[in-house]
Amino acid sequence: MIAMSTRHILLGLLASGPSHGYDLKRRHDERFPQARPLAYGQVYTTLQRLVRDGLAEVGGTDSDGGPERTTYRATDDGARELARWAGEIAPPAPFVANEIFAKVVASILSGGDPAAYLRAQRAAHMERMRELTAVKSAKGADLATVLSADFALNHLDADLRWMTTTAARLTTLTAEVDTA
Amino acid sequence: MSMVDNTAGPLLAGRGLVKAHGRTEALRGASVELRAGEILAVTGSSGSGKSTLLHCLSGIVRPDEGSVTYAGERLEELPERRLSELRRTDFGVVFQFGQLIPELTALDNVALPLMLAGAGRAGARAAAGEWLERFGVRGQGELRPGELSGGQAQRAALARALVTGPRVVFADEPTGALDSLAGEQVMTALVHTAREAGTAVLLITHDARVAAYADREVQLRDGALAPLEVAA
Numbered sequence: 001m002i003a004m005s006t007r008h009i010l011l012g013l014l015a016s017g018p019s020h021g022y023d024l025k026r027r028h029d030e031r032f033p034q035a036r037p038l039a040y041g042q043v044y045t046t047l048q049r050l051v052r053d054g055l056a057e058v059g060g061t062d063s064d065g066g067p068e069r070t071t072y073r074a075t076d077d078g079a080r081e082l083a084r085w086a087g088e089i090a091p092p093a094p095f096v097a098n099e100i101f102a103k104v105v106a107s108i109l110s111g112g113d114p115a116a117y118l119r120a121q122r123a124a125h126m127e128r129m130r131e132l133t134a135v136k137s138a139k140g141a142d143l144a145t146v147l148s149a150d151f152a153l154n155h156l157d158a159d160l161r162w163m164t165t166t167a168a169r170l171t172t173l174t175a176e177v178d179t180a
Numbered sequence: 181m182s183m184v185d186n187t188a189g190p191l192l193a194g195r196g197l198v199k200a201h202g203r204t205e206a207l208r209g210a211s212v213e214l215r216a217g218e219i220l221a222v223t224g225s226s227g228s229g230k231s232t233l234l235h236c237l238s239g240i241v242r243p244d245e246g247s248v249t250y251a252g253e254r255l256e257e258l259p260e261r262r263l264s265e266l267r268r269t270d271f272g273v274v275f276q277f278g279q280l281i282p283e284l285t286a287l288d289n290v291a292l293p294l295m296l297a298g299a300g301r302a303g304a305r306a307a308a309g310e311w312l313e314r315f316g317v318r319g320q321g322e323l324r325p326g327e328l329s330g331g332q333a334q335r336a337a338l339a340r341a342l343v344t345g346p347r348v349v350f351a352d353e354p355t356g357a358l359d360s361l362a363g364e365q366v367m368t369a370l371v372h373t374a375r376e377a378g379t380a381v382l383l384i385t386h387d388a389r390v391a392a393y394a395d396r397e398v399q400l401r402d403g404a405l406a407p408l409e410v411a412a
Contacts, residue, residue: 129392137368137393153389160388164225 006038006046011055011074011082018059018073021047034132034148047072055081100159104166118167125156125163132156191216191380192237192348196246199232206232207243210405212398214348219374219381221391224400230384231352233400237382238271238350239263251347268297272341272349272379274370276356279337280325286312286336287321293344311339315369331362338370342379349374352384360389367393 013024013031021043029037050056055078059071074082100121107114135141136149190213199207206229214220214237224230235241237248239255248255250270255263273279280289290308295301312318315335317328325333334354341349351370355363371393374381383394391397398405 126388126392126397129388130394133389133392137364137371139372153392157388168225 005085006042007050007055008082008085010043010046010050011078012086014056014072014074015079015082018071020062020069020071022069024072031144032148033145034152050078054078098159100163108170115167115170118163118170122160122163125160129153129156129160190214190249191218191251192382193249194233194237194243194246195249197233197236197243197248198245199229199236199241199243201232207236207246208404209246210400211246212237212405214380214382216347217375217378217380218396219371219383219394221383221385221394221397222400222405223385223388223391223397225386228400230386230400233405234350234352234382234384238273238348239267268293269344270347272344272346274334274337274341274349274351274354276353277330277333280333280340282325285322285324286317286328286332289325289336290340290343293340297344308339308343311343312336314373315339316365329362330358331365334358334362334366335369338366338373342373342377345377346379349379349381350384351381353386354383355385355387355390363390 009028009032010024013019013027019027021040024047025038025040025043028035028043047056051058051072054075056072056074059073061068062071063069103117104114106112107117132149132153136146136153141149192214193212195211197207197210198205208229210229210233212220212222212233222230222233232241236243236246239248239250239258242256250266253262253266255266258266267273280286281292284292287305287308290311291299291301291304294304294307299307309318309321312321315338317332317335317339320328320332320336325336328336334357338354341351349370354370355366358366367390370381373379381394383390385391
């Protein structure tokens, strides 16, 4: 999994207008409902770095009846950096570093029961896929929810197809690892 | 959300099913239970016996060994007349494609099962129109199957399977010939309608994304069913 760039995501959220840290966190969590929620501290640190690098600037303060908050806005350099990043291709998975894959290989190496592990892992994957499917097919599900659930479902499905093929290959695979 | 009745016994149960096609054994002692209102996915690789299982459970073919019980009746003991009646009134079937009659409009295709059950043409067509509406294809009611997109035809086929108010719908790879968005519309329509009506669905698929619409999954391996372990 390629690490997400919090910098660029915040620049993307700032593209629709100035915003303060708490609002950015809230909008992030709405737009990326299946992603790990952003910590407020991370939002604040990232905003400071964007300002340091000239990609964002302090736009003023906004109290809105509550405590005073600093608002930020993207600079022209920030907008250019966002456009550059959004159009740049992501490396298509150059390395395979996945826990499921590692466990299967470790299990084969140690004479464990990879087939039993794969069956249990499949059940866990299916359970998560059922949850995501229920979330996205609920009446009134918004686009962000559907898109993020689709993303997660397709990746889980890819894992599952790999697990199915691996279960079918296990005998051969075990023989090959044994003789290596 | 789910309307599965966990307290009663199964609505449909196959026990120890064996079925051979020539010398090839498609089913080797498969047992499966479907509860009222439950959506059950049967998965497995090609040739694992999924379709044969559906044919046995829906009374389309008789197993060589084992029994199928539906609502207390053993299908293998029923005369063909009663089996036909069950298939017309209690069971709905959706295949991958090709089950609509090409010479009839979508509306008449959906009205047909009601007319076969004795309804008048006008009433049957009115009810069929409502079902096409639920599946978002009322506007295509006067088109023939050849004039519909794959997804529209499949939604019309679902309307036809559900129009008689069956207690069980058998769906064999219902999205197998569709792209992923059309497939999603078909599955969403099927699942929402089945849940509202309390219809049980036996869903055959090789696609985990389709199986994820079900309440539960069982996997066919070499003609026998393995319930999946509950995740730790």
